[in-house]
Amino acid sequence: MAPTSASITALAPLKPDLHERAWASVPHPTLPLIATAHGKAVTVFSLSTASAHSVLTGGHTRSVRSIAWNDDDGDATSKEWEFTLVLEGHDSEIKSCAFSPSGSYLATCSRDKSVWIWEDIGASEEDDEWETIAVLNEHEGDVKAVAWCPDVPGRNARRSYSADVLASASYDNTVRIWREDGDAEWVCVAVLEGHAGTVWGLQWEPRPREGDRFPRLLTFSADNTIRVWTLRQDDEAEENSTGGVAGALGGIPNTMRRSLREEWTCTSVLPKVHTRDIYSVTWSAQTGLVASTGSDGIVALYAEDSEQHVTTTDSQDQTMGNTEESKQQQTNWRLLTSQPGAHGPFEVNHITWCRRYDAASERRGEEEMLVTTGDDGIVRPWQVEIDAPR
Secondary structure (H helix, E strand, O other), X not given: OOOOXXXXXXXXXXXXXXXXXXXXXXXXXXXXXXXXEEOOEEEEEEOOOOEEEEEEOOOOOOOOOOOOOOOXXXXXXXXXXXXXXXXXXXXXXXXXXXXXXXXXXXXXXXXXXOEEEEEEOOOOOOOOOEEEEEEEOOOOOOEEEEEEOOOOOOOOOOOOOOOOEEEEEEOOOEEEEEEEOOOOOEEEEEEEEOOOOOEEEEEEOOOOOOOOOOOOEEEEEOOOOEEEEEEOOOHHHHHHOOOOOOOOOOOOOOOOOHHHOOOEEEEEEXXXXXXXXXXXXXXXXXXXXXXXXXXXXXEXXXXXXXXXXXXXXXXXXXXXXXXXEEEEEEEEEEEEEEEOOOOOOOOEEEEEEEEOOOOOHXXXXXXXXXXXXXXXXXXXXXXXEEOOOO
């Protein structure tokens, strides 16, 4: 059963304070490090000592907004970082970047309304060379975030595509799903419509539920809502993937091929807690809990009920290209707790689940905590206590 309540308690912030607006903090996938973007620099903190490990400066001339680790088994514990490469192409500010699960691809998105996909063509780990393999221009507004589907079982179960799946979120209030087809062309296979404001970001489900063949996608927006989207995966959808309803693609560019369309449905809307834009959401692979934060300074924690119920939806309003009714398993989410003023009067720009490395040696790296990053330049860990379900 899902927990019914929880508490979050502020821990001592990572030191030193950054004394300027900080945008995001991203933990290393395997090492006790977390990198924070602020100003024109990146500070890497040690999660073992809660202090600065190293500072990366001199590479950027404007604010650093996004960070991504590429887990290439290198020695990231070294305090010496080498500036190796500049990728150029976007015409405006880059909003987000993300490495694919294999590390072979890098996706970037920008205020110029485009998503770029870069491929690592270096002959070895030491040969750091990337080339552009796709420029995706189908969003009608700034592209705020990109995220690759995690490497989980069933990710490439659908016959028509490669294993890599990319999602992008935009100022145009939509989310687009991209896949590489059999001709090595990156195409948009679905447009997720339902938000009434800018979609600030998205999170793939890190560990799908038992019985699901594909991860769900979580999106969050300026409309103060968090939505969960599910891919229709039944045999009928697979058979219909080679057909289509005449005119159903109206207005969609030709790159969205009818034979490659997918059906995504909004199957949950989380309890409405936030009063202003939601800037960041994080989904725990360990517990399945979701945490959110944003412009109102609130940190909220949610749990999904274990019981599911079947509802019939018309997918035309939420995804492209199908006007038929379909049945989806829906679940309810409950609010466990919320913490107003998480960074005092300041906006909170980012939240992430993170392993704890300050615990006793036998539990180092096993327990989870939350880490928030705010306009006050503080990177703050939070202890999460979950009450056992009754």
